[in-house]
Amino acid sequence: xxRIAKCAVVSLLAVLVGACSSTPSYPQPQGTEGQILVQLRGxxxxxxSGPKKREVRGEYSVxxxxxxxxxxxxxxxxxxxxxxxxxxxxxxxxxxPPFNLNRKDDTGTxxxxxxxxxxxxxxxxxxxxxxxxxxxxxxxxxxxxAAVTVFAFSDDDGFEVTIQPGxxxxxxxxxxxxxxxxxxxxxxxxxxxxxxxxxxxxxxxxDDSAFFNDLAPGDYTVTVYPPRLPEWSKRLTVAPGKxxxxxxxxxxxxxxxxxx
Amino acid sequence: xxxxxxxxxxxxxxLAFTVCVTAIVKAQFASRHDPVPTxxxxxxxKDGDWKWSESKTGTVKGSLTFSARRPQQPVVVYLVKLxxxxxxxxxxxxxxxxxxSVSQKGxxxxxxxxxxxxxxxxxxxxxEKSEISHNVYFLGDIEAxxxxxxxxxSRAHEFEKAGEVSVHCSIHKRMDGKFYVAPNPAFAVLExxxxxxxxxxxxxxxxKLHTWQKQKRFKDFETTLEVTDGGxxxxxVEMKR
Numbered sequence: 192x193x194r195i196a197k198c199a200v201v202s203l204l205a206v207l208v209g210a211c212s213s214t215p216s217y218p219q220p221q222g223t224e225g226q227i228l229v230q231l232r233g234x235x236x237x238x239x240s241g242p243k244k245r246e247v248r249g250e251y252s253v254x255x256x257x258x259x260x261x262x263x264x265x266x267x268x269x270x271x272x273x274x275x276x277x278x279x280x281x282x283x284x285x286x287x288p289p290f291n292l293n294r295k296d297d298t299g300t301x302x303x304x305x306x307x308x309x310x311x312x313x314x315x316x317x318x319x320x321x322x323x324x325x326x327x328x329x330x331x332x333x334x335x336x337a338a339v340t341v342f343a344f345s346d347d348d349g350f351e352v353t354i355q356p357g358x359x360x361x362x363x364x365x366x367x368x369x370x371x372x373x374x375x376x377x378x379x380x381x382x383x384x385x386x387x388x389x390x391x392x393x394x395x396x397x398d399d400s401a402f403f404n405d406l407a408p409g410d411y412t413v414t415v416y417p418p419r420l421p422e423w424s425k426r427l428t429v430a431p432g433k434x435x436x437x438x439x440x441x442x443x444x445x446x447x448x449x450x451x
Numbered sequence: 452x453x454x455x456x457x458x459x460x461x462x463x464x465x466l467a468f469t470v471c472v473t474a475i476v477k478a479q480f481a482s483r484h485d486p487v488p489t490x491x492x493x494x495x496x497k498d499g500d501w502k503w504s505e506s507k508t509g510t511v512k513g514s515l516t517f518s519a520r521r522p523q524q525p526v527v528v529y530l531v532k533l534x535x536x537x538x539x540x541x542x543x544x545x546x547x548x549x550x551x552s553v554s555q556k557g558x559x560x561x562x563x564x565x566x567x568x569x570x571x572x573x574x575x576x577x578x579e580k581s582e583i584s585h586n587v588y589f590l591g592d593i594e595a596x597x598x599x600x601x602x603x604x605s606r607a608h609e610f611e612k613a614g615e616v617s618v619h620c621s622i623h624k625r626m627d628g629k630f631y632v633a634p635n636p637a638f639a640v641l642e643x644x645x646x647x648x649x650x651x652x653x654x655x656x657x658x659k660l661h662t663w664q665k666q667k668r669f670k671d672f673e674t675t676l677e678v679t680d681g682g683x684x685x686x687x688v689e690m691k692r
Contacts, residue, residue, distance in 0.1 A: 235621070235622075236586055236596075236599060236621045236622070239584070239586070239599065239621070239622055262625065263557055263558040263559055263623065263625055263626070264558045264583070264623060265623065265624045265625065266622055266623060266624060267621065267622065267623070267624050340520070342666075342668050343667075344667045344668055344669065344670070344692070347670065349667075349668070349692060351519065351520070351668070371666075371667060373524075373666040373668075375520075375523050378523075378524070419590075419619050419627070420590075421590060421594065443586075443588045443596055443621045444596075446588055446589075446594050446595060446596040447594065447595050447596065448595070448596050448598065449595045449596065449597055449608060
């Protein structure tokens with residue numbers, strides 16, 4: 192009997208530990224500042240099933256891979272949309288320099304191979320250095336066997352860089368905006384680079400949530416930019432010591448339906 | 452006058468009347484149908500399709516210069532007709548060119564890029580060899596969802612509005628395309644080896660000339676120009692950063 196009780200307690204503890212580890216914990220709002228939690232929910236088109244996958248057992252791991260006929264037929268996995276960008280802007284307040292030089296966010300390197308960029312979207316933050324120069328930087332790596340020219344242009348700013356095979360380059364951009372990045376040599380290479388002056392921007396997968404802490408009370412607009420899907424936006428008010436939680440639906444289901 | 456003579460006179464009268472009526476109808480038709488605009492590497496218009504309200508036409512001729520390495524992908528030069536207040540006005544009435552058919556075989560759009568004219572219809576055909584469903588939706592200046600369609604089915608959409616449209620399938624991860632919808636048939640598509648263009652038979656009036664780049668590398672250029680009857684408006688399109 193004792194053994195059964197011991198087993199039950201151990202199982203209960205295991206369940207509790209498991210639940211705690213899978214649910215991210217966010218600090219509670221403190222004092223006069225507030226928080227925004229943006230939960231992301233990808234939703235496939237009505238009547239369409241998710242990607243068909245099979246388990247592949249390795250020596251030490253189990254992974255899942257697509258069973259579709261080829262790369263072209265690979266389906267969108269709405270449970271795990273990668274490279275979703277979330278930006279929170281305080282209404283009526285434009286971010287202006289100097290921007291935080293000691294920002295610790297690192298969005299990583301954007302790699303290029305024969306199939307295109309390693310990511311569909313990237314995010315860079317503007318910083319202001321000690322000399323007063325404001326810029327955002329992004330590292331690009333050329334994983335192909337030939338030199339490539341990568342370029343982008345937003346409304347009034349852009350960059351262009353030639354990178355030798357196997358080498359990398361860090362580009363600097365002087366203003367905020369959405370840059371559509373292309374490559375001369377690889378027509379299919381296409382990526383969006385979001386450059387922001389706001390501290391409150393996030394990039395990640397739709398199976399995660401974007402959490403913004405220490406926000407001054409006031410009116411905000413949350414905008415979610417999922418790759419290949421319509422933008423999602425919502426205005427909300429942050430109150431002192433409170434957390435606002437919103438769910439952004441990443442789907443084509445809300446587009447105007449046209450059928451002829 | 453014999454019966455035969457009377458018959459011949461009657462026949463001649465009827466013939467003369469028919470010729471007169473035909474001439475009047477032709478003259479009426481000609482005054483309402485302007486010449487067809489022609490431009491480099493664009494859609495072919497059949498004679499009489501162009502129904503702009505004005506009949507006097509001229510030509511817009513130009514060249515493109517680039518301040519740095521030029522794009523490897525097409526640049527579109529297009530005209531927007533301005534109203535009396537110098538703002539974009541009515542673009543005139545014109546018959547759209549033939550429908551564009553887009554194949555979806557192999558989970559890819561073919562053609563994956565095209566320059567269309569407002570009012571043109573695009574037919575997406577699910578011509579897969581096996582039972583594979585596709586969806587088509589648009590993002591950009593025109594946003595719409597054409598729904599899911601099975602193998603052998605098709606969906607058509609008429610583009611009422613001008614602008615840039617990215618085309619996707621919500622089921623397949625890499626199934627993407629792009630269209631640019633020109634506001635009227637007065638446009639030219641310049642490939643990477645072309646740097647001059649000529650748009651003929653443009654109805655007289657004031658226009659704003661714009662550029663659109665498939666892969667944006669420069670600031671888009673715009674200038675105002677006037678097309679006069681029988682005249683040629685020359686322009687240098689400077690693509691700068």
